[in-house]
Amino acid sequence: MTEQYEFDHLSIGLQDPYAGATELRSRLGAVPLIGGVLDDFRYVLAHVGTVDRGGRLEIIGPGTAGTGFMNRFLARHGPMAHHLSFSVPDLAATRTQLQDAGFTWVREDLGYPRWQELFLPPDDVHGLVIQxxxxxxxLPPLRELLATRKRNYGVMPNNRGARQPDWWESVWDVPVENRAVLGPVLLDSTDPARTHVLLHWILGAEVVAHSPVPGSRLYRWPTGEIAVRRAATGGVRTVLLTQSALPDVRIGGVVLSRTDALGGIGNPGEHPS
Structure with missing residues (x-):
């Protein structure tokens, strides 16, 4: 059972999720954790960092049906950040908190113990789906996952109806050119006060006094960080790398940028919702 509030991952939508996963592996030294194939989508989840530092990125793309929501998303927006995902100890209780705070959701599934979920739709505040x-x-302890390629998929979380949890396993054979540590995800928000209610009061984030991004507020979970700044349009366009020997890396519409290159991030631009 999920025992704490966690920032689980940022998910980036790509037409070819396998190619995205190989790029994460080769350019950032990402360690793949688990994946799955469904009619609507396929995905692979990876950790970028060390046992003590870093965070998770997911690459998501079209599934086997050829007409699922990821096909529609990519046809409308192209490759870009698709959703932020959070884990909570009691989804039913969190659902009540969301309702009391005036948040609405478009789909929920509380009947599958391996993966209960609900989705806040893209809105003017955040500009992307929130799962x-x-x-x-x-997931098993991170130290265990980073120490071996072996995965016991039968006791790991996965979506209802998911199959082929190992579809991505040849990613292991991709040569690693560089290793990086994932830092904060930079979330542009048109209403940071509203975002604060969601991230801090409902999803259990700690508010950190200092943020590496000027003009932002940093939210921290044991599994990752999000820096929130006010912007004209909501969305995720940038993820910081706290350790990397390479220039910026672009995965779809998301730039992974070194913290020592913050001056090049610039002002937030347009982001379709």
């Missing part, structure tokens, strides 16, 4: 989930079969 909130809970599971009775959480």
């Amino acid at each position: 909130i989930a809970s599971t009775q079969t959480p």
Whole structure:
């Protein structure tokens, strides 16, 4: 069972998720954790960093049906950040908190113990989907996952109806050119006060006094960080790398940028919702 509030991952939508996963592996030294194939989508989840530092990125793309929501998303927007995902100890209780705070969701599934979930739709505030989930079969400890390629998929979280959890495993054979540590995800918000209610009061983030991004507020979970800044349009366009020997890396519409190159991030631009 999920025992704490966690920032689970940022998910980036790509037409070819395997190619995205190989780029994460080669350019950032990402360690793949688990994946799955469904009619609507396929995905692979990876950790970028060390046992003590870093965070998770997901690459998501079209599934086997050829007409699922990821096909529609990519046809409308192209490759870009698709959703932020959070894990909570009690999804039913969080659902009540969301309702009391005036948040609405478009889909929920609380009947599958391995992966209960609901989705806040893209809005003018955040500009992308927000997934909130809970599971009775959480991932094994990170130290264990980073120490071996072996995965016991039968006791790991996955979506209802997911199959082929190992579809991505040849990513292991991609040569690693560089290793990086994932830093904060930079979330542009048109209403930071509203974002604060969601991230801090409902999703359990700690508010950190200092943020590496000027003009932003930093939210921290044991599994990752989000820096929130006010912007004309919501969305995620940048993720910081706290350790990297390479120039910026672009995965779809998301730039992974060194913290020592913050001056090049610039002002937030347009971001379709």
